[in-house]
Amino acid sequence: MSTFSDQESHEPSATLWRDGRPVYDRGSTVCVIGAGASGLTAIKNLKEYGFGADCYERETGVGGAWNWRHDRSPVYASTHLISSKPLTEFPDFPMPDNWPDYPHHSQLLSYLERYADHFDLRPHIWFGTEVVRVEPADSDRWDVTTRSTGGYGAERTSRYAAVVVANGHNWAPKLPAYEGLDEFRGQVIHASAYKDATQLRGKRVLVVGAGNTGCDIAVEAGQQAAKCWHSTRRGYWYAPKYAFGRPADQVGDAGGAYRLPLRVRQWMFHQILKLTVGDLTRFGLPRPDHKVFETHPIVNSHLVHSIGHGSITPVPDVSRFRRNSVTLVDGQEVEPDLVVLATGYLPRFEFLAPEVLGIDASGRPALYLNAFPRRHPTLAVAGLLQPDSGLFTMVHWQTVAIARWLRLRENAPDRARAFTARVDAEAGTRWHSAKVKESTRHWFEIGHIDYLRALQRTLDELEVSA
Amino acid sequence: MKTRVVRVTDWTRPVPAVYREVRAATPEAPEGKPPLLFVPGFGHGAWVFAEHWLEHAASRAFPAHAVSLRGHGGSGPAPEATLRAYAHDVVQVAASLPRQAVLVGHGAGALVVAHALARYPARAGVLVAPVFGGWGTLGAALRRNPVGTLPAVFGGALRLNYRQLFSRELPDAAARDYASRLGRASSRAQWQLLRHRAPERAVGDPPLLVLGSPDDRVVPPAALTRTAGRYGAAPLLFPGMGHDMMLDARWREPIDAILDWLDKDLVR
Numbered sequence: 001m002s003t004f005s006d007q008e009s010h011e012p013s014a015t016l017w018r019d020g021r022p023v024y025d026r027g028s029t030v031c032v033i034g035a036g037a038s039g040l041t042a043i044k045n046l047k048e049y050g051f052g053a054d055c056y057e058r059e060t061g062v063g064g065a066w067n068w069r070h071d072r073s074p075v076y077a078s079t080h081l082i083s084s085k086p087l088t089e090f091p092d093f094p095m096p097d098n099w100p101d102y103p104h105h106s107q108l109l110s111y112l113e114r115y116a117d118h119f120d121l122r123p124h125i126w127f128g129t130e131v132v133r134v135e136p137a138d139s140d141r142w143d144v145t146t147r148s149t150g151g152y153g154a155e156r157t158s159r160y161a162a163v164v165v166a167n168g169h170n171w172a173p174k175l176p177a178y179e180g181l182d183e184f185r186g187q188v189i190h191a192s193a194y195k196d197a198t199q200l201r202g203k204r205v206l207v208v209g210a211g212n213t214g215c216d217i218a219v220e221a222g223q224q225a226a227k228c229w230h231s232t233r234r235g236y237w238y239a240p241k242y243a244f245g246r247p248a249d250q251v252g253d254a255g256g257a258y259r260l261p262l263r264v265r266q267w268m269f270h271q272i273l274k275l276t277v278g279d280l281t282r283f284g285l286p287r288p289d290h291k292v293f294e295t296h297p298i299v300n301s302h303l304v305h306s307i308g309h310g311s312i313t314p315v316p317d318v319s320r321f322r323r324n325s326v327t328l329v330d331g332q333e334v335e336p337d338l339v340v341l342a343t344g345y346l347p348r349f350e351f352l353a354p355e356v357l358g359i360d361a362s363g364r365p366a367l368y369l370n371a372f373p374r375r376h377p378t379l380a381v382a383g384l385l386q387p388d389s390g391l392f393t394m395v396h397w398q399t400v401a402i403a404r405w406l407r408l409r410e411n412a413p414d415r416a417r418a419f420t421a422r423v424d425a426e427a428g429t430r431w432h433s434a435k436v437k438e439s440t441r442h443w444f445e446i447g448h449i450d451y452l453r454a455l456q457r458t459l460d461e462l463e464v465s466a
Numbered sequence: 467m468k469t470r471v472v473r474v475t476d477w478t479r480p481v482p483a484v485y486r487e488v489r490a491a492t493p494e495a496p497e498g499k500p501p502l503l504f505v506p507g508f509g510h511g512a513w514v515f516a517e518h519w520l521e522h523a524a525s526r527a528f529p530a531h532a533v534s535l536r537g538h539g540g541s542g543p544a545p546e547a548t549l550r551a552y553a554h555d556v557v558q559v560a561a562s563l564p565r566q567a568v569l570v571g572h573g574a575g576a577l578v579v580a581h582a583l584a585r586y587p588a589r590a591g592v593l594v595a596p597v598f599g600g601w602g603t604l605g606a607a608l609r610r611n612p613v614g615t616l617p618a619v620f621g622g623a624l625r626l627n628y629r630q631l632f633s634r635e636l637p638d639a640a641a642r643d644y645a646s647r648l649g650r651a652s653s654r655a656q657w658q659l660l661r662h663r664a665p666e667r668a669v670g671d672p673p674l675l676v677l678g679s680p681d682d683r684v685v686p687p688a689a690l691t692r693t694a695g696r697y698g699a700a701p702l703l704f705p706g707m708g709h710d711m712m713l714d715a716r717w718r719e720p721i722d723a724i725l726d727w728l729d730k731d732l733v734r
Contacts, residue, residue: 097483
């Protein structure tokens with residue numbers, strides 16, 4: 001790499017070069033990748049701390065996962081929040097209090113669009129532009145190469161003081177490898193390709209997976225399909241959306257936030273579930289092999305109801321596919337026309353070398369607070385979290401911490417060193433008091449109160465005037 | 467005061483929705499200036515700003531809005547309302563505006579704004595004749611208007627008399643008419659005015675302006691200076707004006723000062 005000064009140019013000058021390509025110097029501006037909920041709050045909080053921000057968004061609108069028009073959006077027509085409003089919204093930009101407790105995805109999108117307009121974020125966003133490469137440059141800076149989405153036009157490289165990666169982690173389908181899948185003659189789709197109930201109407205449907213999406217699709221199939229089997233690997237705790245007439249997460253948090261020990265909280269939650277949902281083995285569902293909080297919470301009031309009506313048949317895990325049928329682990333054979341694999345997503349950071357985020361052989365990055373990588377103080381990931389509540393509160397404070405950190409590095413390098421040491425020592429730590437199941441599903445699982453308390457300590461430590 | 471991120475009460479006991487009266491005046495030719503949200507004090511409704519200030523701000527190209535806190539003016543009833551519910555009303559209306567708003571609170575509405583600023587990153591905050599409460603405020607009110615104040619100590623209505631609110635420049639008939647239109651805050655909120663947690667730090671560090679009158683018969687000069695001091699500033703003073711500066715005879719002076727300050731500091 002070589003550099004030279006071009007004092008004569010009046011263009012947004014390419015004063016730097018990398019491998020023979022011009023690099024446009026964006027000075028102290030921070031690059032944000034993605035204009036979904038995490039990217040938007042990153043831009044807003046960086047602005048609040050006085051940083052310039054350039055955001056690259058591959059689509060033509062804001063909203064990321066919540067914008068159903070986007071290729072990579074996992075939402076389907078009937079998607080509603082599974083965490084209630086106060087546990088979901090940005091803490092400094094509440095959702096309207098006349099909205100329902102669990103708003104529809106279209107309301108979420110309008111909320112994010114209003115957030116972008118309210119805080120005047122759109123002028124910072126380059127729509128229809130995807131990030132091809134992010135490479136370390138001199139002095140902890142980053143060269144970000146972009147091009148128009150779809151690969152048209154020339155690539156352009158700009159040098160930034162810092163990069164906040166907010167590209168989401170619920171868009172690259174995780175597809176399990178089943179024996180015989182290739183010879184199966186029925187239709188197989190991943191839940192990411194499921195958009196509305198017309199895809200299910202009149203068919204014999206097998207839904208695989210007991211995440212929130214799997215349960216939602218099973219409920220819809222129960223109403224629309226000729227037959228619905230719901231295959232789950234293990235027994236789960238199905239929390240209702242309401243308990244005692246109130247959103248169940250609000251009831252749960254009333255105990256959780258008062259520093260009650262985990263065992264007491266688990267016992268209380270089990271009692272609440274016993275009172276509200278009852279014993280699910282009666283319905284033919286397997287008994288959970290774990291305590292609550294040890295897997296990502298499933299919130300669905302309709303699933304048990306549909307099983308009770310006989311419109312969903314719970315079945316065990318898939319063993320193998322055959323030409324016209326699917327064999328389950330208990331030897332049962334079912335003959336679906338359509339198989340929906342609601343088997344989740346895997347994170348992907350194809351624009352970054354894996355070692356930058358400390359990604360191990362299994363694909364899991366090692367980050368402090370799921371945000372800060374080792375040895376790269378000017379790089380952060382926003383929103384890489386699976387909280388047992390809404391995400392927006394977490395990612396808001398996470399991006400405030402990122403903004404404070406970048407400011408502190410400039411203003412008080414001595415204090416910054418202590419934080420660097422902590423990132424180094426604690427990258428990869430889990431932020432959950434329960435022992436969560438080891439699976440890709442739970443790589444980023446956090447207990448929202450445990451995580452926010454840790455974040456509170458970090459925010460206090462990084463305290464700096466805006 | 468540190469930023470508090472675990473907010474159990476807000477999560478588990480959200481403030482109930484209520485109808486909120488919002489009155490507005492919009493400029494004929496928008497110039498991209500930030501919207502203003504005026505917050506009246508206890509007993510006052512949005513009408514106090516609709517009288518002069520909203521139109522005046524709009525004539526200077528600021529989109530201007532005023533909210534009636536729940537239980538006040540044309541908003542829905544809320545006999546059990548707390549300071550938290552009032553601050554919630556302000557944040558809800560501010561977040562519903564198309565752009566980041568400037569919050570302007572008057573009297574106890576200034577305390578409500580101070581709490582709202584800890585929840586909403588306003589472009590700026592303006593505290594007009596701020597009543598931040600405490601036992602000193604009660605003592606002063608009892609000395610000046612024992613008959614109107616005493617019932618409030620026992621959960622009744624606080625009745626401010628028109629001579630406490632307006633200067634002698636405002637004709638008696640107008641002053642009496644305004645005073646007769648006042649309502650009341652909830653008893654709980656009145657009590658909280660005496661004993662409440664200090665507002666948390668404003669998020670986003672917005673610029674703050676405090677203004678008042680040395681002749682205010684509700685907010686003693688010492689209290690005004692103390693409140694301004696909390697925000698590291700000296701109050702901007704308008705001698706000869708009463709507490710309700712937006713309705714008093716010389717209502718134009720303070721609003722012009724506020725708009726001048728915003729024009730100078732915020733509008734590029």
